[in-house]
Amino acid sequence: xxxxxxxxxxxxxxxxxxxxxxxxxxxxxxxxxxxxxxxxxxxxxxxxxxxxxxxxxxxxxxxxxxxxxxxxxxxxxxxxxxxxxxxxxxxxxxxxxxxxxxxxxxxxxxxxxxxxxxxxxxxxxxxxxxxxxxxxxxxxxxxxxxxxxxxxxxxxxxxxxxxxxxxxxxxxxxxxxxxxxxxxxxxxxxxxxxxxxxxxxxxxxxxxxxxxxxxxxxxxxxxxxxxxxxxxxxxxxxxxxxxxxxxxxxxxxxxxxxxxxxxxxxxxxxxxxxxxxxxxxxxxxxxxxxxxxxxxxxxxxxxxxxxxxxxxxxxxxxxxxxxxxxxxxxxxxxxxxxxxxxxxxxxxxxxxxxxxxxxxxxxxxxxxxxxxxxxxxxxxxxxxxxxxxxxxxxxxxxxxxxxxxxxxxxxxxxxxxxxxxxxxxxxxxxxxxxxxxxxxxxxxxxxxxxxxxxxxxx
Amino acid sequence: xxxxxxxxxxxxxxxxxxxxxxxxxxxxxxxxxxxxxxxxxxxxxxxxxxxxxxxxxxxxxxxxxxxxxxxxxxxxxxxxxxxxxxxxxxxxxxxxxxxxxxxxxxxxxxxxxxxxxxxxxxxxxxxxxxxxxxxxxxxxxxxxxxxxxxxxxxxxxxxxxxxxxxxxxxxxxxxxxxxxxxxxxxxxxxxxxxxxxxxxxxxxxxxxxxxxxxxxxxxxxxxxxxxxxxxxxxxxxxxxxxxxxxxxxxxxxxxxxxxxxxxxxxxxxxxxxxxxxxxxxxxxxxxxxxxxxxxxxxxxxxxxxxxxxxxxxxxxxxxxxxxxxxxxxxxxxxxxxxxxxxxxxxxxxxxxxxxxxxxxxxxxxxxxxxxxxxxxxxxxxxxxxxxxxxxxxxxxxxxxxxxxxxxxxxxxxxxxxxxxxxxxxxxxxxxxxxxxxxxxxxxxxxxxxxxxxxxxxx
Numbered sequence: 001x002x003x004x005x006x007x008x009x010x011x012x013x014x015x016x017x018x019x020x021x022x023x024x025x026x027x028x029x030x031x032x033x034x035x036x037x038x039x040x041x042x043x044x045x046x047x048x049x050x051x052x053x054x055x056x057x058x059x060x061x062x063x064x065x066x067x068x069x070x071x072x073x074x075x076x077x078x079x080x081x082x083x084x085x086x087x088x089x090x091x092x093x094x095x096x097x098x099x100x101x102x103x104x105x106x107x108x109x110x111x112x113x114x115x116x117x118x119x120x121x122x123x124x125x126x127x128x129x130x131x132x133x134x135x136x137x138x139x140x141x142x143x144x145x146x147x148x149x150x151x152x153x154x155x156x157x158x159x160x161x162x163x164x165x166x167x168x169x170x171x172x173x174x175x176x177x178x179x180x181x182x183x184x185x186x187x188x189x190x191x192x193x194x195x196x197x198x199x200x201x202x203x204x205x206x207x208x209x210x211x212x213x214x215x216x217x218x219x220x221x222x223x224x225x226x227x228x229x230x231x232x233x234x235x236x237x238x239x240x241x242x243x244x245x246x247x248x249x250x251x252x253x254x255x256x257x258x259x260x261x262x263x264x265x266x267x268x269x270x271x272x273x274x275x276x277x278x279x280x281x282x283x284x285x286x287x288x289x290x291x292x293x294x295x296x297x298x299x300x301x302x303x304x305x306x307x308x309x310x311x312x313x314x315x316x317x318x319x320x321x322x323x324x325x326x327x328x329x330x331x332x333x334x335x336x337x338x339x340x341x342x343x344x345x346x347x348x349x350x351x352x353x354x355x356x357x358x359x360x361x362x363x364x365x366x367x368x369x370x371x372x373x374x375x376x377x378x379x380x381x382x383x384x385x386x387x388x389x390x391x392x393x394x395x396x397x398x399x400x401x402x403x404x405x406x407x408x409x410x411x412x413x414x415x416x417x418x419x420x421x422x423x424x425x426x427x428x429x430x431x432x433x434x435x436x437x438x439x440x441x442x443x444x445x446x447x448x449x450x451x452x453x454x455x456x457x458x
Numbered sequence: 459x460x461x462x463x464x465x466x467x468x469x470x471x472x473x474x475x476x477x478x479x480x481x482x483x484x485x486x487x488x489x490x491x492x493x494x495x496x497x498x499x500x501x502x503x504x505x506x507x508x509x510x511x512x513x514x515x516x517x518x519x520x521x522x523x524x525x526x527x528x529x530x531x532x533x534x535x536x537x538x539x540x541x542x543x544x545x546x547x548x549x550x551x552x553x554x555x556x557x558x559x560x561x562x563x564x565x566x567x568x569x570x571x572x573x574x575x576x577x578x579x580x581x582x583x584x585x586x587x588x589x590x591x592x593x594x595x596x597x598x599x600x601x602x603x604x605x606x607x608x609x610x611x612x613x614x615x616x617x618x619x620x621x622x623x624x625x626x627x628x629x630x631x632x633x634x635x636x637x638x639x640x641x642x643x644x645x646x647x648x649x650x651x652x653x654x655x656x657x658x659x660x661x662x663x664x665x666x667x668x669x670x671x672x673x674x675x676x677x678x679x680x681x682x683x684x685x686x687x688x689x690x691x692x693x694x695x696x697x698x699x700x701x702x703x704x705x706x707x708x709x710x711x712x713x714x715x716x717x718x719x720x721x722x723x724x725x726x727x728x729x730x731x732x733x734x735x736x737x738x739x740x741x742x743x744x745x746x747x748x749x750x751x752x753x754x755x756x757x758x759x760x761x762x763x764x765x766x767x768x769x770x771x772x773x774x775x776x777x778x779x780x781x782x783x784x785x786x787x788x789x790x791x792x793x794x795x796x797x798x799x800x801x802x803x804x805x806x807x808x809x810x811x812x813x814x815x816x817x818x819x820x821x822x823x824x825x826x827x828x829x830x831x832x833x834x835x836x837x838x839x840x841x842x843x844x845x846x847x848x849x850x851x852x853x854x855x856x857x858x859x860x861x862x863x864x865x866x867x868x869x870x871x872x873x874x875x876x877x878x879x880x881x882x883x884x885x886x887x888x889x890x891x892x893x894x895x896x897x898x899x900x901x902x903x904x905x906x907x908x909x910x911x912x913x914x915x916x
Contacts, residue, residue: 347713
């Protein structure tokens with residue numbers, strides 16, 4: 001069965017829909033009413049209507065079989081609803097309810113019961129113990145987080161799927177606020193039925209998705225995950241943040257999602273073989289995913305750095321030296337051209353320090369030369385936006401450079417509101433942006449290494 | 459000579475003051491007029507007045523000797539001004555002008571000339587090639603960055619000094635936007651006269667400063683730096699981000715500030731002996747400085763983690779396991795008390811997962827128990843602020859816990875605007891805040907290790 005009805009249903013029911021602000025079924029219904037264009041059926045025997053929508057006593061009373069049923073009632077009742085849905089041949093269930101295997105023995109029985117209902121049925125389930133689904137294209141938002149507390153992402157190429165609803169939604173919120181475009185978000189919880197692997201397979205075929213970012217504690221079926229991602233990685237980058245790496249972390253994972261986090265060394269080796277890009281830290285998950293989603297394969301590992309702050313040049317040099325990347329050595333031709341373009345701007349070297357009084361136009365002149373230089377494979381542009389000379393025209397200039405160059409371009413800029421605003425503009429213009437040069441450099445290395453792996457495999 | 463007149467002058471002159479928006483001397487004058495309560499003397503032979511202030515032809519024409527002269531004219535003229543200032547026995551000069559040893563041979567001669575003037579004089583100089591000084595207490599802002607592009611920090615206990623004006627001002631701007639309180643900022647540039655070591659010595663005696671954060675490429679006098687910081691570290695934490703760690707990074711540093719970045723291994727060993735807290739990465743500089751400035755010595759290395767998102771519990775467990783810290787093991791007494799306070803909230807363990815529907819009040823109940831637990835030395839509170847149940851009252855509750863506990867408390871919360879707002883409130887309430895649990899854990903480790911070093915030395 002395809003997973004399509006999770007993401008592109010024509011009709012949705014919300015079981016546990018509520019008029020009480022703060023209840024899960026109230027928030028989900030509000031979010032759907034605001035964004036979803038299909039038919040919405042609130043289900044709750046207590047009400048005849050909610051927010052002007054007719055409310056149904058049970059799923060069975062709805063005049064059609066909804067494509068997707070969101071369940072937000074306590075576990076014991078939820079199980080009964082699932083049984084009904086299976087009998088009605090509801091295609092997909094998004095099961096927000098928690099209180100299953102993640103709480104230990106008490107919940108395991110209930111989860112087994114659920115499993116029994118779904119077995120041999122055509123009904124597919126995401127969850128239980130999940131936070132819902134967000135799809136900016138189809139207007140699905142079954143997350144039970146109020147709209148004013150989490151930012152709506154812009155549409156873009158990154159699909160984010162997460163075993164932890166909390167980590168997933170926090171990462172999603174941060175990405176949204178930084179202008180990182182998202183195609184889909186899935187909190188997949190206990191993956192009783194639909195596994196992370198099946199989601200990744202589905203996303204590989206999704207035309208809106210260019211890369212998948214995964215927060216994972218333990219794979220549902222490690223062997224299957226690796227076999228599938230080995231193939232998928234040839235087509236689309238899969239970035240994984242694996243939690244539960246240490247013994248105690250693994251124990252914590254077991255009590256959290258009930259998953260066996262397994263031996264991290266085994267995971268790590270397997271990730272590397274399967275072309276899975278590993279994020280070692282939380283923040284790297286989106287850093288790597290956006291770089292791999294947005295940028296093309298670099299011609300090699302040589303990086304040019306352009307900056308208006310010498311200190312950032314030094315920091316990025318240190319960072320590059322710690323990776324398998326290299327600072328490009330400017331050819332005589334490039335050096336001459338740069339000297340011409342820079343006039344009395346000091347010495348031409350890489351990192352190229354345009355000095356604190358550089359204007360966006362000075363960046364343009366230098367980048368026009370560098371983006372044509374054969375000895376350069378990737379470009380890191382660092383900008384201190386706080387100077388008198390810098391301003392919003394820098395965004396257009398950098399976007400232009402990016403569009404007219406076949407080399408991957410990333411940017412790095414650090415500061416408060418004024419800088420963050422421009423960082424977001426640049427991100428939205430298609431340039432992966434970072435606060436610190438080191439993050440940019442590590443992301444470029446992942447880009448280089450991913451394509452190196454891919455070339456060997458295809 | 460004391461450095462007091464740099465930070466608490468009663469009168470200041472701006473040489474190169476200008477009416478032209480965008481010129482250094484225009485921005486500096488504007489910033490001073492807005493914030494500085496003492497006498498301000500613009501100096502520029504082209505004008506009779508600027509912004510309603512009488513403008514002087516030269517420093518010599520001012521009716522008194524200003525306590526501090528900010529110089530923002532090109533190098534050749536700047537040297538003449540310095541000569542005049544020395545003859546007038548001006549106590550302090552903040553030399554923004556660049557074009558000295560950092561640009562190589564051409565500038566070295568000019569710098570030597572400057573050195574000659576200052577030798578045997580009573581005049582002290584910060585710079586050249588620096589971005590200026592900020593002091594929120596005295597209202598000094600001789601930085602030539604326009605106010606709308608960089609945020610004004612709140613007053614607080616961290617002094618930030620930086621060899622790179624760009625790195626320093628970007629870090630300052632970010633810290634300000636995150637609610638981190640700053641006592642002083644000094645961009646010290648080429649340190650022709652006043653060295654980073656002398657600044658740190660001065661700051662140790664500054665009653666507004668609780669910790670110093672330093673961005674450094676190469677120390678002016680490495681041996682002196684280490685001898686002095688070894689003593690200073692017993693009284694006040696010194697956090698250093700050393701750039702130019704690699705061979706190429708060191709070359710880049712030489713062409714940037716003209717400083718010899720030296721052998722990093724030597725630095726590293728010496729830092730550790732001197733009790734200097736090393737930030738390996740840019741973002742760690744303020745992370746560590748604020749943690750060390752705000753928090754008292756922990757009783758030991760055992761951390762309790764409280765969260766409403768299990769995934770963050772797993773990530774923080776992994777992080778703790780990678781450090782010399784330990785997850786606290788809750789005693790029977792603590793466990794019983796927590797079980798009582800949590801009702802049917804699942805299992806009591808550390809990390810303590812209050813689950814997604816936890817209210818601020820639930821945090822309070824749990825933290826009241828944990829902050830009394832003998833087996834806990836430090837507390838990490840992780841909060842997903844995006845849930846229905848969380849809200850601004852969480853800030854008061856956490857501030858209360860912090861104020862009534864003798865254990866260091868840090869927080870971690872990740873998200874967009876709503877979350878960032880609450881993160882800033884919490885930071886301003888005196889709780890070091892982080893986006894990712896790993897950053898919080900690493901900062902707690904530095905706190906623990908710093909006090910361990912200090913105990914051995916005193």
